[in-house]
């Protein structure tokens with residue numbers, strides 16, 4: 147763990163095994179921190195927040211620092227991608243394409259924000275006397291950040307870059323399942339010149355380290371990415387002292403294919419929207435809503451794409467589908483495939499042999515999943531697509547919105563008017579039209595409904611780490 151500039155073990159001496167999901171081998175271990183380490187890290191983060199070195203650093207120098215971090219990550223891209231692949235299972239070449247660039251870009255993007263966080267002057271009417279009134283945007287303070295295991299490096303980078311751009315300091319708890327790239331990122335950040343104490347990493351399980359962070363009285367804001375049940379728990383626990391909370395939670399995002407869609411594009415996109423990262427993406431297109439006139443062709447096409455996706459360890463250069471993150475996750479996904487069949491859906495998957503060892507799951511379509519079924523409504527978080535048909539535009543919108551989640555939606559449609567009308571009607575934080583998976587540091591990201599509260603990255607993402615203060619000065623004597 148990193149507390150200040152000290153790399154330390156847990157006081158209890160406890161450690162957690164790190165497993166390679168491609169073969170079940172334990173290849174490392176991490177410290178299992180708890181309340182004592184969280185308390186030490188928060189104290190150090192508070193001290194750093196109040197230090198002249200950080201608080202008085204010129205915005206332009208903070209900007210330069212974040213750019214240095216971006217360069218460091220870029221210089222270690224290959225190593226970070228490999229580490230992510232061993233830890234999480236994902237194909238290394240895809241981590242090179244997605245996870246690492248996302249981390250680089252958010253630091254580079256947020257470096258620009260350091261010099262652009264400003265308030266407004268306010269034309270107050272008051273009682274007729276003359277006032278000078280303005281708002282200040284001030285850093286919120288010490289941020290407790292908690293991230294999941296599906297995109298460990300980029301999720302950590304999103305939170306750290308945004309919080310630091312705003313002038314905050316951070317205590318971050320990575321997922322106990324995938325802490326390695328976060329620890330390496332922290333090491334690189336110290337090398338890049340980030341002052342000790344500005345970023346602290348406490349590894350450990352959610353019930354101990356995570357719980358200690360969300361209840362620590364000196365943490366000003368919790369920025370959480372993870373499951374909806376844990377997000378709700380964090381929101382409840384924040385009620386005691388009205389601690390600021392932002393939540394990026396689960397999803398059950400639809401891919402909607404309209405009758406006029408370009409199927410040469412829509413079919414491979416719909417397949418990758420669910421099968422990429424073995425379906426372990428919060429905004430995965432896990433529900434297919436397809437017009438009845440093209441439904442059979444689309445299902446056959448998606449299965450054909452799946453058949454051509456090599457399944458194997460993430461370190462093999464041609465692997466497109468790596469293992470899921472661990473045994474528990476594989477069992478959960480397999481149980482959902484059974485549930486889908488019991489509910490009356492047809493399970494369609496390629497004939498492919500799975501590698502003998504490791505936590506592999508075949509890409510699977512549950513065709514004919516009804517809108518009442520569990521597989522249509524619950525987040526599975528695996529390469530499993532719940533597919534159903536619709537007959538009218540209104541029905542497509544109704545089905546898209548028939549979810550307690552509202553993270554993303556992919557819409558395939560050539561008619562521009564229909565596409566924009568539907569984009570406005572869909573309850574989701576992001577709607578992609580004739581594309582999918584475009585997640586960019588400039589585009590605020592977050593969810594409607596039970597997919598979360600707040601937006602990360604973009605202008606909204608950096609302002610989320612600030613408090614707005616109105617200042618009003620009387621100018622008349």
Ligand code: NAD
Nearest residue numbers: 293294295320321352356357372373376394395396397428
């Ligand atoms: P999770 O909620 O089990 O764990 C997420 C993090 O919370 C981990 O670091 C965990 O240790 C910690 N945690 C667990 N219990 C805690 C507690 N009581 N107090 C404090 N922290 C606690 O989620 P997961 O299984 O790691 O990740 C998968 C989930 O994350 C999915 O639901 C997925 O949709 C969601 N997710 C959302 C986004 C988004 O941006 N909306 C992005 C990625 C993942």
